[in-house]
Amino acid sequence: MPNLDVIESIDEYCERLWKELHKVPAPEKDELVREMRAHILERVGAEPQVTPEIMAKILRAVGDPKELAEEYRTQAMLREATSDKASWVFRPWVLLRATLRWGLNSIAGLVAFLFTVAGYGCAVVFLSCALLKPVFPARIGLWAAPQHTLSLGYWNGRLVGTEIYGISVRPPNSFVVLGTLGATDGPVRELLGNWLIPVSVLCGALCFFATSILARWLIGRFTRKKKWNVSLPYPTPMTQNGPG
Amino acid sequence: MAILASLWTSKQYGLEIIRTLDGKSSLALAEGTLYLILGRLKNDGLVESEWVDAGTGHPRKYYWLTESGKKRLRAMVRFWREFSADLGAVLDPVTGREEKLNAQS
Numbered sequence: 001m002p003n004l005d006v007i008e009s010i011d012e013y014c015e016r017l018w019k020e021l022h023k024v025p026a027p028e029k030d031e032l033v034r035e036m037r038a039h040i041l042e043r044v045g046a047e048p049q050v051t052p053e054i055m056a057k058i059l060r061a062v063g064d065p066k067e068l069a070e071e072y073r074t075q076a077m078l079r080e081a082t083s084d085k086a087s088w089v090f091r092p093w094v095l096l097r098a099t100l101r102w103g104l105n106s107i108a109g110l111v112a113f114l115f116t117v118a119g120y121g122c123a124v125v126f127l128s129c130a131l132l133k134p135v136f137p138a139r140i141g142l143w144a145a146p147q148h149t150l151s152l153g154y155w156n157g158r159l160v161g162t163e164i165y166g167i168s169v170r171p172p173n174s175f176v177v178l179g180t181l182g183a184t185d186g187p188v189r190e191l192l193g194n195w196l197i198p199v200s201v202l203c204g205a206l207c208f209f210a211t212s213i214l215a216r217w218l219i220g221r222f223t224r225k226k227k228w229n230v231s232l233p234y235p236t237p238m239t240q241n242g243p244g
Numbered sequence: 245m246a247i248l249a250s251l252w253t254s255k256q257y258g259l260e261i262i263r264t265l266d267g268k269s270s271l272a273l274a275e276g277t278l279y280l281i282l283g284r285l286k287n288d289g290l291v292e293s294e295w296v297d298a299g300t301g302h303p304r305k306y307y308w309l310t311e312s313g314k315k316r317l318r319a320m321v322r323f324w325r326e327f328s329a330d331l332g333a334v335l336d337p338v339t340g341r342e343e344k345l346n347a348q349s
Contacts, residue, residue, distance in 0.1 A: 032283070035258070037302075038305060039259060042258075042304070045300060045301075046259075062275045062276045068280070072283075
């Protein structure tokens with residue numbers, strides 16, 4: 001039976017882990033902390049005598065509660081992002097959070113996060129244009145601007161120091177979402193008129209759904225479900241030699 | 245793969261898995277991380293678990309492979325065997341040259 005000091009150390013560790021696991025649903029949190037406690041007790045039980053040094057060594061081997069919780073939260077977020085529980089309304093938020101957390105740990109995650117931001121950014125610009133076109137008909141549009149720039153968004157109304165805020169493409173390699181490529185001088189021409197509204201609604205919806213589907217696919221493909229597509233030489237399901 | 249393989253012959257609890265990995269291979273695993281991996285494997289339906297009162301004063305959580313886990317493990321092992329055989333073919337000249345040098349000295 002572990003002595004009181006040992007129990008106190010275990011309680012302290014579990015409490016720290018519990019606190020670090022904030023935002024994780026309570027049942028999951030309970031289960032993980034219970035499992036860690038059982039593991040530590042198991043390790044303590046295997047020692048003939050538990051000195052404070054040995055206790056510290058055991059806790060070090062189990063891992064820093066903060067790092068474990070961080071890893072667990074990343075895992076939980078990525079799981080949430082690929083589950084069907086999140087509604088379409090909240091999905092952008094869930095996916096952005098999950099890819100951001102993933103992006104803090106890997107290059108693939110960073111690429112996925114930037115892609116998700118760009119995709120939802122485009123959706124926001126398209127849908128905002130559809131909403132604002134009736135309010136600012138002369139300022140919102142799809143613009144052919146100087147230097148072969150094609151822009152969708154809000155024009156500042158100037159021919160000298162022209163700036164358009166929204167999505168802009170300028171050949172050969174300039175592109176911006178939710179911003180401006182900088183001031184240019186020269187005429188601008190609006191291309192769609194009131195057709196901008198249905199076109200923007202359609203493109204916005206397409207961007208929204210395509211980004212959600214692709215971001216989920218990226219998370220599922222690169223973080224959780226590694227494919228092992230090799231032919232199986234063994235019969236399945238196995239009936240012999242296996243566990244249970 | 246190593247964690248799944250350690251569950252091939254019997255149900256095991258966390259510390260047992262760590263001891264199996266430690267005893268049979270040089271794989272060192274941060275102990276707390278094991279439970280995160282087991283949790284992910286469980287969410288993917290590859291393992292199942294159950295708390296059991298083991299008479300030690302505290303319960304133990306035992307893990308075992310599901311049918312899907314067994315199937316996945318077989319595929320992983322086959323992949324690994326093929327991969328290591330291919331890599332071995334690339335590395336053989338290197339070890340062959342080292343063995344030759346050792347024999348000469």
